[in-house]
Each structure stands twice: as structure tokens, then as C-alpha cells.
Amino acid sequence: MPASKRDQLLATAERLFYEEGFHATGIDRIVAAAGVVRMTLYNHFDSKEALVAAVLQARHERFMASLEAASAAALPGEATLALVEAHGRWLAQCSQQGCILVKAMGEFAGHSAEIHALATAAKRELLARFEVAVARDGLAHATDLARRLFLVLEGSNTAVVLLGMRAGLTDTRAVVDALLAAARSETP
Structure with a gap:
């Protein structure tokens, strides 16, 4: 069709x-x-700004749906890692030049509070998704860990552009694995 x-x-x-x-x-x-x-x-x-907002919203919805599918399919205790892996797949397939939301935040910070707010809200939703996954996995220091994982993944959005996809994702996974191992060792 x-x-x-x-x-x-x-x-x-x-x-x-x-x-x-x-x-x-x-x-x-x-x-x-x-x-x-x-x-x-x-x-x-109605306007180019409305088109930009619709593009960002549609792309974000596709990204979040991919994370939701990964989280729903995760084995018990593996929701956080499933989100990390889904993020890596998204980068490899859809974001090889970095994050479109970060690009929008940069371009619209001084030009459109609405577009900037839409992009930052999407990032907050991603952070919240990690908070839920980390809590679901029962890991220690859930809020701090979710924030650190978010920072690593946001860094990977830029790193893949500079280092290449393979190195960027490999290094991202190494840092994530270290963070998860530390959290698991502190989990009662």
C-alpha cells in the first residue's frame, strides 16, 4: 500500500x-x-515548526516502541540490558550520525522553546524508561544507576560518529557491563 x-x-x-x-x-x-x-x-x-515537531514525535515514538518491545521480551533481571541492546540496534540502524533530538535541542534552543521542550521531554522519557528497567531488575542505587546508564548511552550517540559504530557500541557495552556488575555486587 x-x-x-x-x-x-x-x-x-x-x-x-x-x-x-x-x-x-x-x-x-x-x-x-x-x-x-x-x-x-x-x-x-500548519508550519515548518509543526512539521519539525511531528517528525521528532514520530521518530521518538518509533524509538520508544523498539525499547518497549525489547523490555517486554527481556528475561527476568535483564530488562536494563535489553534496553541497552535495543539502543545499540537503533544507533546502528537509524542514528549513525548521532541523535536527532540532540540536533534539535541545539538548533532550536534559541529559536523555538516548544521544539526544544519536545526534545528534552523525549530525553526525560528515555531516562524514566531506564529508571523503570533498573528498578524492575532490582538493582542497587536504581535512580543513580539509571542516570549513569542514560549518560553512557547519550555519550554513545556522539561516540559512534567519532569512533565508528563498532568501536562506539563495543565501548558503550563495556562501560554498561561494568556499571551493571557493580550494581549487582551491591544488590542485597
């Missing part, structure tokens, strides 16, 4: 925003690449 014009616009805008930047990508570029007319875009999105 062919994608709807809205879905086509979202997919095209996501790719262009990710590859070229939000501010560097104009509406004319998006509609040309999507093969639609400008009016089609404005029939679905």
Missing part, C-alpha cells in the same frame, strides 16, 4: 532534517524531495 502524502512528507523531512539540519532544510527542498506541492505540506502541517 502506498504511503499517505502525510507519511511521505514526514519520512522525507525526517531524512533531510537529520542529514542536512533543521534550519538548513527549507520547505521547497522538502516538497521537491517528497514529490508533492507546497500546498500539500500546508494541508497537513
